Amino acid sequence: MKRAFGRDARALAPGLAYLAPSLILFVAFVFYPLTQTIRLSFYNTRSTGVATTFAGLDQYTELLSSEAFRTGMVATAQFALYTVPASIAVALVLAVLLNQRLRGVNVFRTMMSSTIAVSAAVGSLIWLLLFNPSLGLLNYVLSLVGIRGPEWLIQPTTAVIAVALTTVWLMLGTNIIVLLAGLQGVPEEIYEAARIDGARGIRMFTRITVPMVSPSLFFLLVVDTIAVLQAFTQIHLLTRGGPVDATRVLVYSIYLDAFQNFQFGYASAQAVILLLLVLALTIVQFGVVERRVHYQ
């Protein structure tokens, strides 16, 4: 028994030496803090973040019964619904345009995917100016077609749209690149065959293109939703969670409760909910991939 253990330990050692640098960092900055987030969510905390008394599920019951939390979850869902499908749809159209054998198409690929290099802070500052009611070009362009543009960031309904629009633009580059790679994986013969069967234009797009890139579309649906759940910068710079909490999404609420109101326990309970949401999305992702592989 002892010998067997000794042999196992020796067998583990060579691998562990290579893994140690990563593992130490993961333990320090992922796994340990994860346990602490969960622990803090069950405790009352001092304003310094030190846990004081055990609170059981109090933070959670308070959270789930609070009006602000419900509004926040609605805002989160709204933000995701306005952002993710729009960004994927626009990216798909642009990726189809880019997936042509034309001279110089690479220049257009670089231009259209340029937003992958643009940070959320930079993008937010640019859109802040575009949304400006008097100086911004957005309302001017709208006025040209006879629409009186709103005060984007002042009204609750349009503030959510403004943050979503900025995020759609920020995600466009990544989405285009992923979908373009998906499109390039579709064999030319499939399009040939469809063309012989008389498929053209829109029909070709809905019957052939969309189904063929559905794995990439699904991948983006999950990954983009997770990214939207984590979006902080746009909200911090465009709306600060307002007006009247219209854009106080989950992550922003965590930030406000932890680092402005110093209620670390209460914020940690919300962080646990964020964690569960992301875990659920990841499991859905794995589940679907698993099934697809199985049926093939």
Next chain:
Amino acid sequence: MSTVTAAAGIRAPRRIRAGRIGAYALLVVGSLLVAFPLLITISYSFMAESDIITFPPPVLPKNPTLHNYEQVLQAIPIGRYLLNSFVVSTVVVIGQLITASLAAFAFSFVQFRGRTVLFFVFLSTLMIPWEATIIPNYITIRSIGWLDTYQGLAVPFMATAFGTFLLRQAFLQIPHELHDSARIDGASSFRFFRSMVLPLTRPALGTVAIYGFLSTYNQYFWPLLITNQTLMRTTQVGIAQLRFEESLRWGLVMAGVVMVALPTLALLVVGQRQLIRGLTAGAVKG
């Protein structure tokens, strides 16, 4: 049948040419729409403040000026912000290359017990959103006195599961016979790693480097939390401070935005291929 193809053969060139012009037109319009916010930012950065506030909003500067750039250099220590961001991003990249390549080597060439379990441990870190651990991480960094330091900005991000998987994929392409013959020649595993594996997988290392640099340089939430001193701020946090000033000078803000975004846009042009490989690595498999 032959007459039909002959007739089509005469018509086709013109139709193809028309189709091609149409395709280019759509590409130009699409590219301009997507890149418009960036293009207008560059334009604004050369515009006098008095022009920006005219109606209708101008698109191109009437009298291009560098005044905004001079102003922003005086308003904020943007050179220092750039230095901070470059130092932190470079340290993260070097750290990630070391930790991820070592781990990827273990997962591709070293046999040991618990390999599968540890692989899942790495995988699980991808499912944990950084924001869910940000409160304890902030408390940790504060308690070890790393607020307002480069190490506080860099060290938490020096391990990467994503980079490890990417490198593992590349390492698995290396024939195992190479490892065997190196061992027969008496080379240690580590020597094989250093003198064979790393040089053979430079493109993948480049992908990890570019990806790591971009994502660190573009961070906002974490540097916002852990820096208070003006001189320790990174580009993103530093430039965003302009938004909260009493009177917003848009020309100045846009000049700052250009200076902050320029390094990443240059990196996109230089390293586009590597970046695309990184972004699609997950999607193609998933």
